[in-house]
Amino acid sequence: MEYTDKMQHRIKRIEGQLRGILRMMENNEECKDVTTQLSATRSAIDRVIGVVVSANLIDCMERSEDDSAANQDLVEEAVKLLVKSR
Numbered sequence: 001m002e003y004t005d006k007m008q009h010r011i012k013r014i015e016g017q018l019r020g021i022l023r024m025m026e027n028n029e030e031c032k033d034v035t036t037q038l039s040a041t042r043s044a045i046d047r048v049i050g051v052v053v054s055a056n057l058i059d060c061m062e063r064s065e066d067d068s069a070a071n072q073d074l075v076e077e078a079v080k081l082l083v084k085s086r
Contacts, residue, residue, distance in 0.1 A: 001055065001056045001059050003052070004055070006051075007048065010044065010047070010051070011048060013044065014041055014044050014045060017037065017040065017041045017044065020037065021034060021037045049082070053078050054078070056078070057075065057078040061074055
């Protein structure tokens, strides 16, 4: 699977968010503000997981040979990955 520039950009944004949270902690900012940023970062990670899993599923199904049993297995595996990430 190819990880697109868009996917990598999302991860870089999350990386920046995490650095910002560390700065907030170093500056002893309010717990509420730090928690809000942590929650936003977690949501961003969840969205990236969804994008990566769905892109992988599409890629796998395009390469499959229209075997409905194999496609069903691919879908089930993708759903398990999404559930596991929660």
